[in-house]
Amino acid sequence: MKLFYSPFHTFVHKVLVTAHECGHWDHMERIATFPFKNNQGEDCGDSYDISQLNPLDKVPTLVTDDGQSVFGSQAICEYLDSTARTGKIYPEPGPKRWDALCRLSLCDSIFESTVQMVMEQWKPRDQWNMGLFEWLWPKFTAGLDSLERDAKRGWDSFDVGHAAMLHAISYLGFRAEFYEAKDPIHPNFNWRDGRPALSAWYDEALQRPSVQRHYNQPFEGDDSAAACQAAVRACLDLRATNGA
Numbered sequence: 036m037k038l039f040y041s042p043f044h045t046f047v048h049k050v051l052v053t054a055h056e057c058g059h060w061d062h063m064e065r066i067a068t069f070p071f072k073n074n075q076g077e078d079c080g081d082s083y084d085i086s087q088l089n090p091l092d093k094v095p096t097l098v099t100d101d102g103q104s105v106f107g108s109q110a111i112c113e114y115l116d117s118t119a120r121t122g123k124i125y126p127e128p129g130p131k132r133w134d135a136l137c138r139l140s141l142c143d144s145i146f147e148s149t150v151q152m153v154m155e156q157w158k159p160r161d162q163w164n165m166g167l168f169e170w171l172w173p174k175f176t177a178g179l180d181s182l183e184r185d186a187k188r189g190w191d192s193f194d195v196g197h198a199a200m201l202h203a204i205s206y207l208g209f210r211a212e213f214y215e216a217k218d219p220i221h222p223n224f225n226w227r228d229g230r231p232a233l234s235a236w237y238d239e240a241l242q243r244p245s246v247q248r249h250y251n252q253p254f255e256g257d258d259s260a261a262a263c264q265a266a267v268r269a270c271l272d273l274r275a276t277n278g279a
């Protein structure tokens with residue numbers, strides 16, 4: 036199978052953690068895809084366009100060994116879990132599963148909202164929509180506080196909600212460190228402040244082999260647009276052969 040994703044290993048990727056936990060790591064080709072670099076050159080060969088695999092032209096997008104596209108990180112994680120070669124990270128139906136799915140949903144929302152804020156700050160300072168920040172911040176703080184209460188109670192296993200927590204929380208740190216533009220409401224925000232249980236859980240979870248395998252590690256492979264387009268063509272050929 037092939038995974039098209041943005042190889043910024045400066046934060047934890049939920050789909051990579053899931054792939055590793057479920058025993059797919061060595062059976063998954065990782066294709067560097069930078070969706071925001073699309074359409075910047077006149078030559079289509081310079082593009083990371085994957086719209087023939089995913090109409091939204093978004094990462095992550097997975098193409099199975101049968102040539103079927105599975106897109107949206109939630110769909111990908113579920114696919115990886117249901118075809119797991121080793122461990123599974125979706126609990127059986129019941130309270131533990133609903134808890135994991137709620138944390139997945141909460142953290143995906145925090146992650147996507149953080150991306151929205153980052154993109155807002157690509158604009159000149161006087162054009163930032165302050166309403167966006169005012170709307171999102173109470174959700175972030177309430178969400179993180181809820182995770183702190185959960186972490187105080189603790190968990191007895193690692194699930195997909197934890198993979199999403201690592202993804203969202205590490206991205207909050209990445210945003211604060213990597214981007215020059217400071218948040219207009221909380222310029223010195225540190226998610227750890229007042230959240231000792233979540234902080235301790237996070238530091239321990241970061242040590243998992245599924246995280247260490249990619250987090251802060253260089254991308255292994257060719258990250259050029261040409262390599263991405265070659266992989267897209269291979270997927271389309273496979274799809275045509277299999278009628279997927």
Ligand SMILES: N[C@@H](CCC(=O)N[C@@H](CS)C(=O)NCC(=O)O)C(=O)O
Binds near residue numbers: 093095108
């Ligand atoms: N709900 C999707 C969100 C994916 C997403 O927003 N991906 C962004 C990068 S973080 C993207 O590819 N954006 C390109 C675009 O919007 O054109 C998921 O969880 O997979």
